[in-house]
Amino acid sequence: MDMNTIEERIRTTDPGLWREGDAWLAGGTVLFSYGSQTLRRLLDLGSAGWTPLALTEDGLEIAATCTIAELYAYGDPANPARAGRPALELIRQCCESFVASFKIWNMSTVGGNIATALPAGPMVSLTAALDGEAVLWGPGGSVRTLPVADLVTGDGTTALAPGELIRSLQLPAAALASRTAFRRLSLSNLGRSGVLLIGRHLPGEAPDGGMRLTVTASTKRPVRLDVPAAYDAGDLAAALEAAIPPELYHDDLHGHPRWRRDMTHLLAEQIRRELRPH
Known part of the structure; x- marks a missing residue:
C-alpha cells in the first residue's frame, strides 16, 4: 500500500528524535498493509544492527528486529542451545x-508482532508464556522493563508510551528449562488462531510443582494464572472463570466469544493433564 502522507524516512534507533506523527518501522508488514492517513515520518530500525538472538546464563535475549525466519531457524531441534532448555x-x-506469506515470514519481526498487539499474535503468546520481559527505550534516554503480559493491554493496544520502542525481549533461564505444553485451535485449516494456550511446569518455582497457564488468542490480552498441582478439572474451570470475565473474550470472524471460552476450558484441561505430576 502506498502511504502518501509520509514525508520522510529516517534511519535511527534514537527515541529522542520521535515527534507526533512518527511511527517506528521494523519489518513494516502490518504498517504497509493497513496504511495511515496521519503519519508523517517513519523512524526506520532496519539498520540497527542488533544481534537477533543471544543466549547467556540469564536466558535468551531476542532483539525486537529479529525476524520470524531467524527465530524459527534458532528453534531447530539440532541447535545445541536446545539441550537442557525444553x-x-x-x-x-x-x-x-x-498465517504467514513469504513476505511476513522473512520481514515481520518479533518486536513488531508484539507492538501490534493483535490477540492472535503468536510472539505475544511465546514471550508471555515464558515470563518474557520487554526492554523499552524512550525519549530522554529512559529505559524500563515490562512483562510482555502487561505490555499488551488489549486488542491492538499496549502500555507503550509515546515514542517508546521495544529494544529486546528477555526470556529467563528458569522458564527455558521448564517442561511445556502447547495447544492451538482455529476455525479453519491453516487459519488464524482462535485459541492458543501454553502451560509451563513449575517444578522449582512452586512448592507443589504446579503450572503457569497462559491464555492468548481467545482473549483480548494475555491472561496468566498459576495452577497448583492439587487442582482438579473443576478447580481449573473455576479459576478460568474468575480470571477471564465474558467481556475479555475476543469477538471477530475467527471465533465467537462463547466458542473461544469453551475451547479455552477444553484446552486448559488437556494441558493440566499433560503437565500434572506423575
Missing part, C-alpha cells in the same frame, strides 16, 4: 501459528 520447543510451535 521450552525452546515453543519457538517453532509459535512461529508455525502465523
Whole structure:
C-alpha cells in the first residue's frame, strides 16, 4: 500500500528524535498493509544492527528486529542451545501459528508482532508464556522493563508510551528449562488462531510443582494464572472463570466469544493433564 502522507524516512534507533506523527518501522508488514492517513515520518530500525538472538546464563535475549525466519531457524531441534532448555520447543510451535506469506515470514519481526498487539499474535503468546520481559527505550534516554503480559493491554493496544520502542525481549533461564505444553485451535485449516494456550511446569518455582497457564488468542490480552498441582478439572474451570470475565473474550470472524471460552476450558484441561505430576 502506498502511504502518501509520509514525508520522510529516517534511519535511527534514537527515541529522542520521535515527534507526533512518527511511527517506528521494523519489518513494516502490518504498517504497509493497513496504511495511515496521519503519519508523517517513519523512524526506520532496519539498520540497527542488533544481534537477533543471544543466549547467556540469564536466558535468551531476542532483539525486537529479529525476524520470524531467524527465530524459527534458532528453534531447530539440532541447535545445541536446545539441550537442557525444553521450552525452546515453543519457538517453532509459535512461529508455525502465523498465517504467514513469504513476505511476513522473512520481514515481520518479533518486536513488531508484539507492538501490534493483535490477540492472535503468536510472539505475544511465546514471550508471555515464558515470563518474557520487554526492554523499552524512550525519549530522554529512559529505559524500563515490562512483562510482555502487561505490555499488551488489549486488542491492538499496549502500555507503550509515546515514542517508546521495544529494544529486546528477555526470556529467563528458569522458564527455558521448564517442561511445556502447547495447544492451538482455529476455525479453519491453516487459519488464524482462535485459541492458543501454553502451560509451563513449575517444578522449582512452586512448592507443589504446579503450572503457569497462559491464555492468548481467545482473549483480548494475555491472561496468566498459576495452577497448583492439587487442582482438579473443576478447580481449573473455576479459576478460568474468575480470571477471564465474558467481556475479555475476543469477538471477530475467527471465533465467537462463547466458542473461544469453551475451547479455552477444553484446552486448559488437556494441558493440566499433560503437565500434572506423575
